[in-house]
Amino acid sequence: MIVLKFGGTSVRNAEWINRVLDIAHAELPRSPLLVSSAMAGVTDDLLSMASSAAQGRGEDALQLLESMRQRHIQTCSELLDRHESATHSALEQLISDVRHLIQGISLVRECTPRTQDAVVSFGERLSTLLIAAGGEARGIQVRLFDSREFVRTDDQFTNATCLLEPTYRLIREGITPHPHTLLIAQGFIGATADGVTSTLGRGGSDFSATIFGAALQAEEVQIWTDVDGILTADPRIVSIARQVEVLSYPEAAELAFFGAKVVHPFTIQPAVERGIPVTVRNTGRPEQAGTRIQAASEVHGVRALATRKGITVITIHSSRMLNAYGFLSRIFAVFERYRISVDLVATSEVSVSMTVDNAVNLGPAIGELENYGSVQVETHQAILSLVGRNLWRDPSFVTRVFTSLADVPLRMISLGSSDINLSLVMSESSVDTAMRTLHGEFFE
Ligand code: ASP
Ligand code: MG
Numbered sequence: 001m002i003v004l005k006f007g008g009t010s011v012r013n014a015e016w017i018n019r020v021l022d023i024a025h026a027e028l029p030r031s032p033l034l035v036s037s038a039m040a041g042v043t044d045d046l047l048s049m050a051s052s053a054a055q056g057r058g059e060d061a062l063q064l065l066e067s068m069r070q071r072h073i074q075t076c077s078e079l080l081d082r083h084e085s086a087t088h089s090a091l092e093q094l095i096s097d098v099r100h101l102i103q104g105i106s107l108v109r110e111c112t113p114r115t116q117d118a119v120v121s122f123g124e125r126l127s128t129l130l131i132a133a134g135g136e137a138r139g140i141q142v143r144l145f146d147s148r149e150f151v152r153t154d155d156q157f158t159n160a161t162c163l164l165e166p167t168y169r170l171i172r173e174g175i176t177p178h179p180h181t182l183l184i185a186q187g188f189i190g191a192t193a194d195g196v197t198s199t200l201g202r203g204g205s206d207f208s209a210t211i212f213g214a215a216l217q218a219e220e221v222q223i224w225t226d227v228d229g230i231l232t233a234d235p236r237i238v239s240i241a242r243q244v245e246v247l248s249y250p251e252a253a254e255l256a257f258f259g260a261k262v263v264h265p266f267t268i269q270p271a272v273e274r275g276i277p278v279t280v281r282n283t284g285r286p287e288q289a290g291t292r293i294q295a296a297s298e299v300h301g302v303r304a305l306a307t308r309k310g311i312t313v314i315t316i317h318s319s320r321m322l323n324a325y326g327f328l329s330r331i332f333a334v335f336e337r338y339r340i341s342v343d344l345v346a347t348s349e350v351s352v353s354m355t356v357d358n359a360v361n362l363g364p365a366i367g368e369l370e371n372y373g374s375v376q377v378e379t380h381q382a383i384l385s386l387v388g389r390n391l392w393r394d395p396s397f398v399t400r401v402f403t404s405l406a407d408v409p410l411r412m413i414s415l416g417s418s419d420i421n422l423s424l425v426m427s428e429s430s431v432d433t434a435m436r437t438l439h440g441e442f443f444e
Contacts, residue, residue: 001031001177003221005187005209008040010224010283011127014078017134023224023286024182025140031177033216034184035209036131038123039075042068043188043202049102050111050119058106065102069095072126079134087133091126098122113157117189117199121148124186124205132184141181150174151190151208153198160198162190162211164270171215185212206267210278214270221271221278222290223263229280229291230255230262233305237432238439244304245289248297251304254387254421257343258306268293301397302388302442305435308357309428311343311381313411314366315353318373328352331372338365344383344414344423353412355383355425381411382431385423386438392419404441408434 004027006020024034037043045068049061072091080087101119105111111119124147132144150170153160167190177183187205190198200207206223213221230252233241247255249272253265268278272295281290297303321327331352335342338361342354351373356362359379369375391397392415401422412425426434 001033001216001218002027003033003035003209003213003216003218005035005205005221005223006037006283007205007223007225008037008042008127009226011036011038011131012040014075014134016283017075017079017131019283019286020131020224021134021138021140023283024135025138028140028180028182030219031179032182033175033177033212033218034131034182035187035205035212036124036127036184037187037205038120038127039071042123042126043120046098046120046123047116049098050105050116053102053105054109054111056106056109058102061102061106062099065095065098072130075130076133079130080137084133084137087129090129094122094126094129114155114196114198117157117160118197120199121186121189121197124188128184128186135182135184143181143183145175145183145185147186147189147208148191148195148197150185151200151211153190153192153200155192155196155198157198159201160190160192162200162207164211166193167211168215171212175212175216177216203264203267206263207270210268210271210276213276214274217274218271218276221268221276222281223268223278224281224283225262226282226284227262227280228282228285228288230293230304232303232443233435233439234307237307237435238305240444241439242443243288244291246292246294246297246299247303248389248420249293249295250420251297251387251389252293254385255304255306258308258383258385262291263293297389300388300390300393302386302391304387305384305438305442306387307382307384307431307435309382309431310359311355311357311383311425311428312359312362313353313355313378313381313425314369315351315376315378316369316373317351317376319350320373321347321350321352327372331369334365334368337368338362340365344412344425346412346414355381355412378411380428381425382428383423383425384431384434384438385421386442387421390419391415391422400441401438404437405434408437 052061135142187208229243277294
């Protein structure tokens with residue numbers, strides 16, 4: 001079987017839902033389960049309705065609900081050539097349930113996280129109803145499931161944790177994929193053991209998809225979105241950046257740190273743990289193969305470049321470090337107390353340099369660090385990373401990097417012990433040029 005997950009932009013209107021159904025149709029022989037997000041913008045709208053109602057602006061909320069209703073009804077009419085009353089009345093029923101919730105929130109002027117989840121869950125319930133109806137209208141055999149019967153969570157509403165063991169069992173017991181039947185389920189939503197609706201946090205549909213995939217031992221989970229996959233570099237900096245065909249899971253996780261956030265590594269973990277490949281595809285360009293993320297990749301060398309700006313480098317010089325133990329742990333304790341996350345570290349006998357990317361709380365933390373030595377702070381720095389496999393195996397790799405960047409002053413260098421990431425710290429003003437230079441060296 002195969003899991004096809006579609007994000008909100010992929011189901012934003014009837015035209016796009018039809019593309020989604022084209023893709024699903026082509027995959028029917030592989031026993032697909034389609035997992036969908038709410039139509040683009042709908043989750044945000046539902047959240048804003050809930051908060052307007054809680055603040056006593058119930059009329060605003062109901063007005064927004066009315067435009068959401070129109071949008072779904074319009075999409076429904078465009079998808080179904082004839083007026084199909086069963087789907088229309090199911091739609092109206094869901095909208096009227098939202099209306100009651102909004103009215104309740106208006107009355108008590110309070111929206112608890114639990115009530116908020118009840119409200120936002122309708123986004124995915126509405127979108128999947130439309131996709132299912134659209135599929136049936138094409139003569140596809142469709143089965144629409146309610147994910148709340150399968151995805152079991154704790155009661156941390158708005159950001160619930162999925163309880164994987166019962167969830168896998170419920171999915172295996174209740175869902176049997178079949179060739180030529182399109183199974184459909186909602187992303188993002190689940191329920192507690194008591195049957196109370198919960199959600200997995202914003203963007204949670206990818207996680208839903210890999211949970212279903214893991215439970216049903218999918219041969220592949222496809223995440224359909226609005227980009228071609230993961231690129232060799234930031235296309236705003238390197239206009240000829242192209243898509244990376246295969247990445248290992250650790251490589252994808254390294255890149256995610258740099259905001260190449262096509263998929264968040266955490267959300268694909270259930271699939272990766274079972275060796276199920278996750279492919280990122282573009283719904284607007286299904287002819288593109290996208291990027292495949294799998295447990296391990298056989299490809300050696302640099303796969304992609306990534307940068308992160310707004311970095312601060314903190315260097316502490318101290319002769320007390322010489323032959324002393326516990327020095328670094330005292331320094332890191334300061335960062336821990338101020339909840340500042342340190343990313344790269346480089347040490348010598350008399351100094352330690354670290355990068356941090358969040359300047360909040362930095363002032364007081366630096367005040368404390370001054371107890372340990374003289375502290376130098378450089379802002380407006382950037383990290384440029386080369387991510388790939390067995391980077392050191394090719395003896396010319398380092399030479400190529402440093403020769404091509406001969407003119408760029410580097411502040412710090414760090415090679416992760418896993419040998420998949422060489423990170424260079426430099427000033428923000430030189431990083432774009434450096435990225436273009438390295439892209440030219442390794443990809444063009
Ligand atoms: N609809 C939810 C959101 O917008 C979940 C998702 O799209 O993944 O956050
Ligand atoms: Mg979304």
